[in-house]
Amino acid sequence: MVSKGTCWSACQPRESNRLQMYYLPEDVLYHIMSYLDYRALSRLSQVCKTIYHFANRDAVWKKIAKEFINTGITRQGKDLYPHIPLKDRVKVSQNWYHGICRKEVMLKWRINLLPWIQLDGDVLYLSQAADIGVYHLRPDRGRLQRSPMALFSGHQEDVCRFAVTDTHLVSGGSDGKILVHHRRNGFSVEYSGHNQEVNCLDCRGGLIVSGSRDRTARIWTLSSNFPRCTIPMNDRVWSVAISPTQSSFVTGTACCENFSPLRIWDVERCELLCCLGSEFRRGAGVLDIVYESPFHLFTCGYDTFIRSWDLRLSPRKCVMEWEEPHDSALYCIQTDGNHMIASGSSYYGVVRTWDKRQTRCLEMFQLSTAVSSPVYCLRFNTSHLYATLATTLHSLDFRQGPRPRRSHPLPQTAVGI
Template sequence: MLFFQLPEDVLYLILSYLDYKSLCRLSQVCRRSHQFTVRDVVWRRIARHFINTGMTREGIDIYPAIALKDRVKISQNWSHGVCRYNVLLKWKINLLPWLQLDGDVLYLSQAADIGVYDLRGSERGFQHNRVDVFTGHEEDVCRFALTDAHLVSAGGDGKITVHYKSRDYSVEYYGHNQEVNCIDCRGELIISGSRDKTAKMWSLNSDQLGKCLHTIRTYDRVWSVAISPSLCTFVTGTACCENYAPLRIWDTERCDLVTCLGTNFRRGAGVLDIVYESPFQLLTCGYDTFIRYWDLRVCSRKSVMEWEEPHDNALYCIKTDNNYMVASGSSYYGVVRLWDKRQTRCLQMFQLASNTSSPVYSLCFNATHLYAASTLHYTHWTLELQGPGPRDKTAHLHLSLSLSLSLALSLTLSLSLTLTHSYMCLDF
């Protein structure tokens, strides 16, 4: 009996003992081995141990259109910093842009407007790919958040604007006395935070749209807010200029204080960004130069992990792949850093520009691209693969990575059977 004539469940068991390099070599032994080893089920276990493969800790696949084998290869580029750099947009005045990525659509705030860009039309030039624009603010948009049907924006004019994506309709209302620095929406809840030292809860329900459900006095400027995926609680991150904890968790039902995160924060250690990974796990960053990882099931008084920006710069924004990778934007020279939660030091560093010193105000990424925006321009890095395209031909995937190939003479594999063939060895 030949090796690939074994029952499939036996083959899966045998292949589960191989690492990713051995699987790549085995896939080039013959056509039959290639057809079998490119299956996602073969790579699922391995992919969960690499950064940004789209596999979450819960086993959810975020990017099913790309073969897992290809994503594992692309993951090597994230780890080793192999990428192409492009500046997509520039502006002449200083801005505080904010980014959100929704599949193949990118939302980018520029001054008082929010542009919508189709990423699939890159051959025309990014500036020509704007398919829509949301307006309504009299001053700069500070931040905005997305749901399936809405775009909710907060501006320096104190207004909160709820835009309906599918129709040309929006609802505007003055939510705060001063600029609204942050906003988050999930389900039918909106949480906003302002310079006026309050956080407010609003409803996205059409019957209560524009109605303030609760007002929380934080006694400190609110820089960031985030709603838990469970919708039971939300977190406020304040400037830490008063004698109050900068990280506080509130109940969404009555807006009572549930707990404070951390102790002994230095004065001015404001929290600029908060990202939930699960109802119990969240990441925070800010002026104290640390990324902190909190697990509410363990302890709320101390973070379970933390990473310090090596150049002692404040951190303006963070994003996570919901597994091992965290990306952060620093306050000087447009530095974006990649972190692996299993390591204490920075994994990789990318720089927007060397001749200007600007914070990275916002960033986002998918399996193959990283997008970042600074004061003067918006740019992205492409970390892709040259090889077979996605299984869905309509998906936006330009797989273009130069990989080095070296010739190997033979392969001997002992898995109850021995195979010896000439093959091409793929080195990452």
């Protein structure tokens, strides 16, 4: 009780004697915030300016971001987009998970093509017939400029595949040729060796591997336009991928012969290391291969499955698989390096997103309704997904929802009700 004559205010604890949260050491604050989910952390950041600035640091959000899809944090903890705040990426990740996006047709052309794309920061490379255009991305406008800022050409027929490195662009075409373009000065060198179309190629660290309809895979280097090695495949080669270690590569074939369509080869000795899988249907060719780490890769193709392979385990069986619900062939895939996979199907421009921690797809996006077309290629970053169909380039913007429909004006008699 307060004795008579004692001032009530004197009994109250002084503000300076209270332990404010922002007085705690930073390591203690990090430890406290590590127990919060993204909703609680967002609410905490609204307490005061000091907590706001501390709670917005990437180090606070990194643990949360690693559990969400497509935040740019890989399984190994590497940040692929350090220039974008992690808090913003976690927010956009919610739209990826729930399929909330705005669809745009960024580019159209009149004739049916088999376009391929690559992303390099804010630059998009797009093959159209025998040329590869370089476009600066303007996501806020929703479209590309009509004319490319650069053009790589030289093929006599359509470009089938191309790869982009820091210094070069390497393309393979239906004319059986491989062109190596220098990105800065535009100088190009022609590599000849295949006598039929080059269906696929990959380039890493000066090493080039190509696969062709002529049933061979060839190994090249940027320093010589003669193949270092030619490997008879006894089947058409649809896809290739070089390991991040550059010591081996994988080939995917049409599966028209009595052996596995997935095989791993030694780069130095040009010898077969192992075959992946043991039971493949005849004709279940592999159309795309993606390395996520030196021992982890993903494949897809005509048999409608996405498969995950761990090369540290038995090569006879994949560690996980995801089936396309509508029994469509899968033309292309890409992963975020952590939890998400995006796939492109063979009918009506269907793009699906998958969470590796579950077997059913997360969301489906149908990009074409009037005319059926495969998704020939797709690429994404943390905010956008780009996909090419036979006559269009599409964009899915996950930073915002779909455009609201225009509502019809109310009748004059209904105004004010």
